Amino acid sequence: MSRRTGVQSLLSGRTAAEIRTDPFPHLVAADCLAPDDYAALCAHFPAVSRITWSGSGPSMRSNRRFAMPATALLAGADIAPCWKAFAARHSGPEFFSEVAAFFDGYWPDAMLRALGGTLAGHSMGPLDLSAPGAFKIHLDARIEINTPVLTTPSVVRGPHLDTPNRLYSCLFYLRHPDDDSFGGELLLYRWRASAERRVDCYALDEAEVEVAAVIPYRANQMVIFPQTIDSVHGVGLRHPTPHVRRYVFVTAELADPWLEA
Numbered sequence: 001m002s003r004r005t006g007v008q009s010l011l012s013g014r015t016a017a018e019i020r021t022d023p024f025p026h027l028v029a030a031d032c033l034a035p036d037d038y039a040a041l042c043a044h045f046p047a048v049s050r051i052t053w054s055g056s057g058p059s060m061r062s063n064r065r066f067a068m069p070a071t072a073l074l075a076g077a078d079i080a081p082c083w084k085a086f087a088a089r090h091s092g093p094e095f096f097s098e099v100a101a102f103f104d105g106y107w108p109d110a111m112l113r114a115l116g117g118t119l120a121g122h123s124m125g126p127l128d129l130s131a132p133g134a135f136k137i138h139l140d141a142r143i144e145i146n147t148p149v150l151t152t153p154s155v156v157r158g159p160h161l162d163t164p165n166r167l168y169s170c171l172f173y174l175r176h177p178d179d180d181s182f183g184g185e186l187l188l189y190r191w192r193a194s195a196e197r198r199v200d201c202y203a204l205d206e207a208e209v210e211v212a213a214v215i216p217y218r219a220n221q222m223v224i225f226p227q228t229i230d231s232v233h234g235v236g237l238r239h240p241t242p243h244v245r246r247y248v249f250v251t252a253e254l255a256d257p258w259l260e261a
Contacts, residue, residue, distance in 0.1 A: 163257075
């Protein structure tokens with residue numbers, strides 16, 4: 001699969017010296033895209049009704065997550081060219097290779113064993129949960145939103161590990177310039193000494209982990225990290241707001257789990 005484009009990569013200009021290792025390897029990068037490119041994505045961000053499939057019902061529930069995968073962005077006749085180019089660039093093998101090289105030396109042994117010792121040289125294609133392709137690595141760059149907080153403060157998702165078949169997680173924030181809400185930070189956790197590290201649950205109890213880093217929800221900022229047993233993260237408490245929390249989630253996955261407790 002080849003999707004090479006002239007769109008700037010979110011990793012453009014970044015070096016391994018910027019990798020933070022506490023509480024697990026990750027990169028926080030500000031001002032990822034040129035101002036004009038970022039402004040174009042914001043100006044043409046799909047309507048909430050387009051992402052949630054309707055303007056009422058589930059989409060009106062407080063602080064809920066909805067997603068629009070790269071396959072839908074690329075196929076949508078109403079999706080702006082800047083978004084198609086961005087989705088193609090970051091759901092293609094070129095960006096995957098950049099991530100693989102960037103975090104060289106930080107990939108878990110269990111992941112490398114599942115990939116025959118290296119992240120290079122594998123077949124790749126778009127992530128499609130309804131019809132998974134016959135390739136090794138499944139790629140996506142999907143728009144995600146958290147709906148407005150309509151009543152009491154709430155957490156859209158607390159401390160957790162991503163799915164055990166995931167290779168990396170990348171969050172690129174597109175906070176609206178009018179968004180004056182409080183909360184919604186990305187929280188990075190570390191396991192408490194007494195906790196049993198496990199991968200078989202959707203959510204972890206707050207007693208099992210402790211907050212190690214707080215990364216603000218900030219416009220044109222990216223956070224990216226390899227999947228490891230220590231990559232516990234979650235979203236901070238969001239206070240009542242009419243604004244949508246907007247971001248792109250870029251990921252690569254295998255068909256089968258590889259992460260070990």
